[in-house]
Amino acid sequence: MTIRVASSQDRADLEAIPRRRASKVDDLRPTYGFDDVSLAPGPRTIEPDDVDLSVNLAGLDLAMPLLAAAMDAVTDVHLAAELRRLGGLAVMNLEGLQTRYAEPAEVLERIATAPAEEVQETLAAAYAPPIQEDLLARRIGELHAAGSWAVLSATPAAARRWGPVCAEQGADAFLVQSQVSSAQHLASGYEPLELSEFTRLMGIPVAVGNTTSYEAAAQLMKQGIAAIFVGVGPGAACTTREVLGIGVPQISAIADVAAARDDHFERTGWYVPVVADGGMRRGGDLAKAIAAGADALMLGSPLARASEAPGQGTNWGMAAPSPTLPRGTRIRVGTAGSLERILLGPSQVSDGSENLIGGLRQSMAALGAADIRAMQQVEMVYAPAVALEGKSWQQGR
Numbered sequence: 001m002t003i004r005v006a007s008s009q010d011r012a013d014l015e016a017i018p019r020r021r022a023s024k025v026d027d028l029r030p031t032y033g034f035d036d037v038s039l040a041p042g043p044r045t046i047e048p049d050d051v052d053l054s055v056n057l058a059g060l061d062l063a064m065p066l067l068a069a070a071m072d073a074v075t076d077v078h079l080a081a082e083l084r085r086l087g088g089l090a091v092m093n094l095e096g097l098q099t100r101y102a103e104p105a106e107v108l109e110r111i112a113t114a115p116a117e118e119v120q121e122t123l124a125a126a127y128a129p130p131i132q133e134d135l136l137a138r139r140i141g142e143l144h145a146a147g148s149w150a151v152l153s154a155t156p157a158a159a160r161r162w163g164p165v166c167a168e169q170g171a172d173a174f175l176v177q178s179q180v181s182s183a184q185h186l187a188s189g190y191e192p193l194e195l196s197e198f199t200r201l202m203g204i205p206v207a208v209g210n211t212t213s214y215e216a217a218a219q220l221m222k223q224g225i226a227a228i229f230v231g232v233g234p235g236a237a238c239t240t241r242e243v244l245g246i247g248v249p250q251i252s253a254i255a256d257v258a259a260a261r262d263d264h265f266e267r268t269g270w271y272v273p274v275v276a277d278g279g280m281r282r283g284g285d286l287a288k289a290i291a292a293g294a295d296a297l298m299l300g301s302p303l304a305r306a307s308e309a310p311g312q313g314t315n316w317g318m319a320a321p322s323p324t325l326p327r328g329t330r331i332r333v334g335t336a337g338s339l340e341r342i343l344l345g346p347s348q349v350s351d352g353s354e355n356l357i358g359g360l361r362q363s364m365a366a367l368g369a370a371d372i373r374a375m376q377q378v379e380m381v382y383a384p385a386v387a388l389e390g391k392s393w394q395q396g397r
Contacts, residue, residue: 034279034289035387042368045368051370053371057273064343065296065372066087066356068091071304073312074311077148080148083303084148086344092150094162095318100129119316119329157193163206174205174207175229176206206226207226208225211229211230212252221260226273232253251289254293274293275294280302282353286359313332313333342355
């Protein structure tokens with residue numbers, strides 16, 4: 001084999017070739033979801049009964065850090081009252097079926113039982129009637145009469161119209177929620193919601209969601225919000241990631257927003273709780289979300305499995321209405337049992353999908369975390385193999 005030594009002209013020719021610019025692929029940063037990480041035990045443990053799960057969210061004291069999602073298959077007055085009794089909080093969808101129909105049971109039944117090929121048409125027809133102000137006032141009154149807080153959620157466009165009505169009718173808090181929230185929304189066809197003015201004039205706590213980045217969260221926190229929700233597309237019934245190609249794995253998203261919360265608190269003294277919204281199915285997921293920095297957790301499909309849930313064992317997304325894109329997808333989650341059993345046990349399965357709060361409590365105790373803030377300080381490790389390590393016999397059972 002002959003080895004040729006490059007001449008000075010060869011070197012000059014090579015140096016004249018333009019260097020390749022760095023591409024977006026070169027700058028890709030690693031991000032992590034629930035299955036990518038594990039929680040590492042520390043130097044101490046505590047008794048599960050000594051774990052404090054309480055949290056204050058938007059001025060409301062919760063005995064457990066859990067919210068029911070503002071989805072029509074999850075939250076109605078009945079489930080909200082039961083969750084409040086257990087120590088959590090349910091959020092009602094202001095733009096949903098509860099404010100369009102005086103008695104929505106028949107419509108819920110129609111959606112739950114529609115053949116798969118007719119679901120999108122059924123959903124579109126169900127959400128066609130307008131929101132009725134008298135029903136909005138009625139639901140707020142029913143929530144209070146049932147012993148629940150009245151917290152409602154709406155997209156930014158609807159929040160401008162209906163937010164003040166909710167405040168006037170005695171709502172306890174309000175959630176402005178969209179697929180992707182930002183403090184710099186641009187629109188040529190209408191005047192966007194001025195969030196800082198909205199939070200100032202509402203007179204009740206205003207939370208905002210959803211986001212995934214430090215920068216967006218930092219800007220939103222400057223608007224006077226009472227809480228911030230994290231998660232774009234991780235929910236089981238959400239189609240944002242498939243239809244729009246948008247999303248960040250939840251562990252990374254929570255950690256980034258939590259970092260913005262901590263910096264905001266250090267600068268201003270104003271603590272803005274972070275709510276992880278979506279993607280959690282098992283008790284271990286709840287524990288990881290709080291360890292990543294969340295103060296509270298919003299669940300949708302896991303609670304749609306409760307016998308009290310209005311979706312009758314199904315769930316569907318609450319995507320923003322569009323004349324050309326589907327609202328979301330209906331999924332069948334089944335009915336596992338009562339809300340109390342799903343959250344507090346006793347569990348009848350070994351996969352962590354029941355006794356969710358019990359699993360969280362036990363995880364915190366094993367990690368020596370006496371409360372939510374302590375749980376946010378536990379060590380998290382990159383461990384994509386941990387879920388399957390040594391578990392081959394479980395996979396075949």
